[in-house]
Amino acid sequence: MNLNSQLTDELKQLAGFSSSTPRRIEMCDSDGLILSVAVVAVDLLSCAFESLTLHVPALVGNETTVLQAWAGALSQRVTYLLENIGPIEIDRSNSQVLIRSTPPDRSSAGTQFYEVLLTAQANGTFVLRRYRSENGQPGRSSVDIHLTHETLQKLVRDLVDTIPQSTEG
Amino acid sequence: MARNIDKDLSRFRNIVRGKVREGLRKYVNHGEMLGRKGKNVVSIPVPNIDIPRFRHGPKGSGGVGSGEGEEGQSVGKGGQQQGDSTGAAGSEPGGGHYREVEVTLEELAEMLGEELQLPNIEPKGTDSVQSAKDKYSTISQNGPESLRHFKRTYKRALKRSIASNEYRPDNPIIIPGRQDFQYRSWKSVPMPQSNAVLIYIMDVSGSMMDEQKEIVRTEAFWIDTWLRNQYDGVETRYIVHDAAAKVVDEETFFHTRESGGTKISSAYKVCRDLIQRDFPPSEWNIYCFQFSDGDNWGEDNGECLKLLVDDIMVHCNLYCYGQVESPYGSGDFIRELRKLTDEHENLILSEIPNKDAIYESIRTFLGKGK
Numbered sequence: 001m002n003l004n005s006q007l008t009d010e011l012k013q014l015a016g017f018s019s020s021t022p023r024r025i026e027m028c029d030s031d032g033l034i035l036s037v038a039v040v041a042v043d044l045l046s047c048a049f050e051s052l053t054l055h056v057p058a059l060v061g062n063e064t065t066v067l068q069a070w071a072g073a074l075s076q077r078v079t080y081l082l083e084n085i086g087p088i089e090i091d092r093s094n095s096q097v098l099i100r101s102t103p104p105d106r107s108s109a110g111t112q113f114y115e116v117l118l119t120a121q122a123n124g125t126f127v128l129r130r131y132r133s134e135n136g137q138p139g140r141s142s143v144d145i146h147l148t149h150e151t152l153q154k155l156v157r158d159l160v161d162t163i164p165q166s167t168e169g
Numbered sequence: 170m171a172r173n174i175d176k177d178l179s180r181f182r183n184i185v186r187g188k189v190r191e192g193l194r195k196y197v198n199h200g201e202m203l204g205r206k207g208k209n210v211v212s213i214p215v216p217n218i219d220i221p222r223f224r225h226g227p228k229g230s231g232g233v234g235s236g237e238g239e240e241g242q243s244v245g246k247g248g249q250q251q252g253d254s255t256g257a258a259g260s261e262p263g264g265g266h267y268r269e270v271e272v273t274l275e276e277l278a279e280m281l282g283e284e285l286q287l288p289n290i291e292p293k294g295t296d297s298v299q300s301a302k303d304k305y306s307t308i309s310q311n312g313p314e315s316l317r318h319f320k321r322t323y324k325r326a327l328k329r330s331i332a333s334n335e336y337r338p339d340n341p342i343i344i345p346g347r348q349d350f351q352y353r354s355w356k357s358v359p360m361p362q363s364n365a366v367l368i369y370i371m372d373v374s375g376s377m378m379d380e381q382k383e384i385v386r387t388e389a390f391w392i393d394t395w396l397r398n399q400y401d402g403v404e405t406r407y408i409v410h411d412a413a414a415k416v417v418d419e420e421t422f423f424h425t426r427e428s429g430g431t432k433i434s435s436a437y438k439v440c441r442d443l444i445q446r447d448f449p450p451s452e453w454n455i456y457c458f459q460f461s462d463g464d465n466w467g468e469d470n471g472e473c474l475k476l477l478v479d480d481i482m483v484h485c486n487l488y489c490y491g492q493v494e495s496p497y498g499s500g501d502f503i504r505e506l507r508k509l510t511d512e513h514e515n516l517i518l519s520e521i522p523n524k525d526a527i528y529e530s531i532r533t534f535l536g537k538g539k
Contacts, residue, residue: 088428089375089429089430091429091466093412093429111497133499135498136499136520137499138463138504139501140500140501
């Protein structure tokens, strides 16, 4: 059973769920990919979640260029969120790539943006979060991401489809 | 005797200085308005200055005291009044013309100090370290042959020859004797030694855009101008960092564009090593100015605070941290530094959301007179 089918089942089961404390749902497939979503609320059409994490064991120990390739492919493919995303920082020493909304959503109240961290360390992960910063105030706070079930499934499908071939081994 | 033109020139200069001072906040916040002319002079666009001048009316139109009229009658506006007073507005924008005036950096620093009410800096430790430098500016009766001044020696011999009536115009041979010999000699001139070092640290990670770098460039220019005015000699060092840090030259500092992550501790390690190696704190007044968007990665903040407190701030007259706001907002790092401000008086923090905040930020940084 692939990740999307499992995700669909989980969302159906959680319909009507709402809590200030996120509930983490986890799914894994035969390739060893592990999808973890910290869900805050679910209804029949949409859901709100704090973070979405995809563990890709095949990425562990890969060079930053592999992550860069994944970041580039994701930025081209994921164009249906509130803002487009693009790689901002590439940290070769820590094998990490930071992707953010380009440009972020700026208003008189503040700024909101998606942030994706790709790392080839530990488990090899993709982590998606959304942040808000208020004008003139240092720091930022995490905000929930709201997506329809369909969009979330498309996002997961695009994540899996764009995973680059490992250069290891 | 002072010439009239000198007085006029002096008055003109005062007017120009007044105009520059009026617009100083604008020039500080928008550094691109300043044009560099040589090492110590900048050109500044100031609104055109109206110079009083005679205006002549049409020929033969009469004037005050001529023509018909009764005693006590109001003179009114002389000359001919043409047209009615209503007219269409001009199609060109107002605002007038600008004149480029040249101001030395020293004058600029003085104006900045007066406008921002900046106190004079009090050097610590070895007040104004100086070294002696030899300058060959005098003449001596003794010295090595290699320093013999032939022209003076000859003139002296000629004078002696004439005075002793030995000089023969028909056979003008002059033979300098030992008593005529003149030698170049030196005087020891105290030369100021560079006794203050400015260390600029800038985050050049991917989240620092061109606008943020421009803010840093402008603020660094004014800080540099002020501190150079305060010290006889100032050394400057530049450190850039993303996830790794390095010492670079001025050109690279202001124009480099990296895209790495942000690890502020890497810059602190380079700064610590630089101070230890090149600038013994007992002999140097050390000023650090760090600029970042505060978006530090991972668990780096703890190491940053430790390095800053143990290895850097103890040696600094001032440690200034300016947090510029990137398109993604302002980072968390300034919050971490705020925890230190109670115990460390030489730590100054400033938030710089945009260009208009540069002026106040400079006042915050330099207003303490350390």
